[in-house]
Amino acid sequence: MNRHLPTKLGLSQSFPCNYLPNKQEQLLVILEPNCYNDTGYEALLNLGFRRSGDQIYRPHCAPCFKCRAIRVLVNDFIPSRSQKRKIKKAQKHFTVKSSVVPKDEYYSLYEKYINERHNDSSMFPANEEQYKSFLLCSWLPITYIELYDDDKLIAIAVTDLLNNSLSAIYTFFDPEYENFSIGTVMVLEQIKLANSLNKKFVYLGYQIDDCKKMNYKNQFKNHQILEFERWISI
Template sequence: MNQPTQQIRIGLSQPHACSYLANQMEQVAVVLEQSYHYQDAFEMLLANGFRRSGNTIYKPHCRQCQACQAIRVSIPDFTPSKSQKRLNNKCQALTWQLKQQLDEGWYSLYERYITARHSDGSMYPPNTQVFHDFAKCGWLTMHYLHIYEGEKLVAVAVTDVLSNSASAFYTFFDPDYPLSLGTYAVLCQIELCQQRQFQWLYLGYQIDECAAMNYKTRFVPHQRLVNQRWQG
């Protein structure tokens, strides 16, 4: 861990059932210092394996499990795979825009996505206030990458846009769309980072045993934070 983060006061959550791995308990370390709740400090904390949920900055702190590894894509070195190139070609009719407010029709899309894809998750049943408590942040300027087919909204990627990096926070999309909008949203976020000449796109945590997360490893080259050292 970088030296500046060693002085931060940390609180620990109560252990609870892991959201990703069966028969595992989950615990997180939470940053208590309010002075670190601003953009530049958060970017430094991202580089040390932290994430945010709402206004809260946290990282896994599980006593008997080290499965969660922060993962990030090196933007200057990124090379799309053959399948990612094919997907881009198939999505040529789609366009994206970065906005600081959600489109009016966002909730119906979110509701369909949660009901179809995550009816067994903590965000079900879908609720506007629960989503805002989870996604919004009072000390960051919010950014929402909207993806359209013509004028129809088909996906939204909540994206934390920082000084030299971006963080893919949460994505929801049309669950009936015939192409992989989740992967395409990451490609759009990479394009955003390329336009702004950023160094990194953070993709959250990778858990190899969780099949739903393995799409993250297909964006190369990427690095993982292992024993507080980025390895790639």
Template sequence: MTEHFPSKIGLSQQFDCSYLADKKEQLLVILDSNCYTPSRFETLLSFGFRRSGDQIYRPHCPACHACQSVRVLADDYVPSRSQKRKWNKINSEFRFKYSTQEQADYYQLYEKYITMRHSDGSMYPPNRLQYESFLFCRWLPITFIELWHKEQLIAVAVTDTMPTALSAIYTFFDPDYADLSLGTVMIMAQLEFARQHAKAYLYLGYQIDACPKMRYKQQYLPAQQFKSDVWVNI
């Protein structure tokens, strides 16, 4: 990688957008093998890139700029009243655990989550190959933040771990506990983990205002958004 950018970048073909109907999606894909390390990937995150499986990419759609990368300033994060209420529902019957390895009970929880919550999406029906190729990575350490209710695993936040930042890849949870707002709770757990481990940012992926399911990422403040190749405060 050069001082500022990879030396080899590919451009995918256009395909139907996963988030916006009647839109086409195109990706920049990193082909430079030197970029596939935690520290260099962290630099690429700061340029609006992200990973899916082992691959590093960034949206590059000529007719659309809806995807805007968002990162939360972990040390400065202040939960809203609504977020505090959701966090306070996690009482003494619940506990967080942390793993650097996938556990055997993750896939069953993932399968239940996709089947019950996203049966209308591109990830349905779930299968183990899709699960592994999407979430896991051979060149990057991952922290799995688990939430347990007594002896039952109810949520997992898959979190990429770089030298000075975290990146939230995906959270899946038991739909039977949907009233606990576990999507919000697990982002807050990632922010707490970031503070405890001196990580400056939690990258949340792409904010897409035109997609109702992808508008939530500006709710964690203070944060920054990557617009026109510059990070600006939200």
């Protein structure tokens, strides 16, 4: 699969891993300008890349292979009984909307989420420049899936809309609603949107089994894991 990689690549310096203690992280970064469009990016998603802000990257941390790209097979997705209960509970209390334009109130929700739930991460403390450089993108259409409690915005799922797939970039929500399993609910809403648009995959980023914050994505079945350059159905 490496033969399909662009010729212009960069390798970041090593830095402490954000997910696993006592590990170092490096990123392989796409430098080829022709890749920075929806078609080029979707091809790179198939190779295990994803984006952060305007930049496309994937982990390159040999000999560690803990970060494994994961994607849900939309047509084969079967929600578990637990997931059905969670979405049913959310539907009783909340309303789902969407926007293709980021709204001013998104940042205050993001700030609250990071500062209260991720104050032990490299993203703390949140600031508006970090928010924009992490989530927004100048070259790709983005859909913002919104969750409301009456008129109160309580969650946002930042979602890239591509020709054959959706890519889940990041979800943030009001920590006061954590008992509603908002993270799970928003992934289910992304899968629902993909199904309505006849998309084949929902890319969920990286499954990291040894990281508590990143080991939940394999609960969405049926899915595929990228193992040594091959997508394996689970």
